[in-house]
Amino acid sequence: MTVHPTDVGDAAPKAPFLPPLRIRDLEFSPPVLPAPMCGISDRAWRTLSREQGCPLVFTQMVSSEAMVRGRDRCWDLLDMDTSEQPICAQLFGSDPETLAACAKRIQDAGATIVDLNMGCPVNKVVKSMGGSALMKEPELVRRILRAMRAALDVPFTVKFRAGFEKYGEEAIAISRIAEEEGLDAICIHGRTREQKFKGNADWSVLRVVKDIVSIPVIGNGDVKSADDAMRMIRETGVDGVMIGRAGMGNPWLFGQVCARLSGLPDPEPPTVEERLDTMARHARIMVDRKGDRGLVEFRKHLVQYLRGFRCAKVLKTKLMGVTDAEVYFREIDDMKRHIADLEAEAEAVAAAGA
Numbered sequence: 264m265t266v267h268p269t270d271v272g273d274a275a276p277k278a279p280f281l282p283p284l285r286i287r288d289l290e291f292s293p294p295v296l297p298a299p300m301c302g303i304s305d306r307a308w309r310t311l312s313r314e315q316g317c318p319l320v321f322t323q324m325v326s327s328e329a330m331v332r333g334r335d336r337c338w339d340l341l342d343m344d345t346s347e348q349p350i351c352a353q354l355f356g357s358d359p360e361t362l363a364a365c366a367k368r369i370q371d372a373g374a375t376i377v378d379l380n381m382g383c384p385v386n387k388v389v390k391s392m393g394g395s396a397l398m399k400e401p402e403l404v405r406r407i408l409r410a411m412r413a414a415l416d417v418p419f420t421v422k423f424r425a426g427f428e429k430y431g432e433e434a435i436a437i438s439r440i441a442e443e444e445g446l447d448a449i450c451i452h453g454r455t456r457e458q459k460f461k462g463n464a465d466w467s468v469l470r471v472v473k474d475i476v477s478i479p480v481i482g483n484g485d486v487k488s489a490d491d492a493m494r495m496i497r498e499t500g501v502d503g504v505m506i507g508r509a510g511m512g513n514p515w516l517f518g519q520v521c522a523r524l525s526g527l528p529d530p531e532p533p534t535v536e537e538r539l540d541t542m543a544r545h546a547r548i549m550v551d552r553k554g555d556r557g558l559v560e561f562r563k564h565l566v567q568y569l570r571g572f573r574c575a576k577v578l579k580t581k582l583m584g585v586t587d588a589e590v591y592f593r594e595i596d597d598m599k600r601h602i603a604d605l606e607a608e609a610e611a612v613a614a615a616g617a
């Protein structure tokens with residue numbers, strides 16, 4: 264059974280390992296946040312991570328330029344309304360006035376917090392001077408933050424990397440500017456833009472920045488377990504932990520980290536049935552929100568949910584080509600009934616091939 268921080272039965276919590284994350288007048292406890300991720304942090308991902316105890320969720324980033332051009336796709340990508348509060352909506356762009364106007368729009372649409380993306384390493388974004396490219400332009404950053412701050416009443420945060428090419432210096436400079444311009448928190452991913460998602464995240468800059476600024480600092484990069492989260496907090500003193508890729512196909516990770524930071528016992532790992540049920544529910548929410556496209560988009564999650572199943576290949580083959588949602592969910596039901604046989608069969612095949 265999955266134990267949620269809010270549903271702990273008889274287990275008496277010890278003292279929480281970390282106090283709530285305070286972003287201006289808002290408190291988030293336990294301070295465990297699912298990362299904003301393009302194509303991933305949609306309504307389904309946000310629902311599941313919130314159910315596991317995450318007190319604040321993030322939309323994926325949307326382009327301020329596209330938003331002012333009136334592209335409805337931006338609002339589809341955000342797929343956000345007041346029922347999801349507290350929610351942090353993320354923008355990217357490079358023009359101060361455009362970003363400020365869009366920040367106000369997403370605030371008015373129900374964002375509890377507005378975040379600026381200054382970490383995206385993708386060439387197309389960097390070429391337009393958005394995402395991580397801004398880290399090289401501190402004066403432009405100051406103008407952007409000032410304009411957005413003036414446009415917003417809600418808390419305002421920024422997420423960036425450990426640097427563009429060189430580790431550390433730019434991140435320290437941006438942290439200082441963020442504090443001077445009245446931002447309410449910062450989040451740092453311990454990789455440079457050069458690294459993209461390769462190599463290991465280096466958390467040392469988090470510790471340096473924590474000593475320099477007095478606004479909350481959220482740490483991000485390579486947190487794959489509750490032990491990693493504890494280690495990041497111990498080594499750097501961050502006020503909160505953000506988790507991205509390791510939560511894909513494994514929303515229980517959020518529950519595990521939430522429990523640990525709340526001083527609760529480690530939850531039981533999910534049963535096979537729970538894993539398949541959650542996988543189906545994730546797909547169902549995506550289909551409900553996006554129609555048939557939801558099933559296609561779900562494929563990247565499917566692969567992750569099936570990690571660790573001996574019969575993953577068989578299950579994947581069964582589901583990958585299915586385009587009809589009802590057939591899809593019938594197949595998953597069928598798998599649930601026969602999973603023990605499928606796993607035994609896969610083991611026998613593996614043993615025969617060994």
Ligand SMILES: Cc1cc2nc3c(=O)[nH]c(=O)nc-3n(C[C@H](O)[C@H](O)[C@H](O)COP(=O)(O)O)c2cc1C
Nearest residue numbers: 298299300301323324422452484485486506507508
């Ligand atoms: C597919 C993908 C999409 C991402 N999209 C965004 C995004 O829209 N906004 C953002 O701030 N970071 C984005 N990121 C970066 C993550 O938020 C996070 O900083 C990064 O994955 C490192 O954390 P992790 O090691 O826990 O995954 C994305 C990462 C991935 C893998």
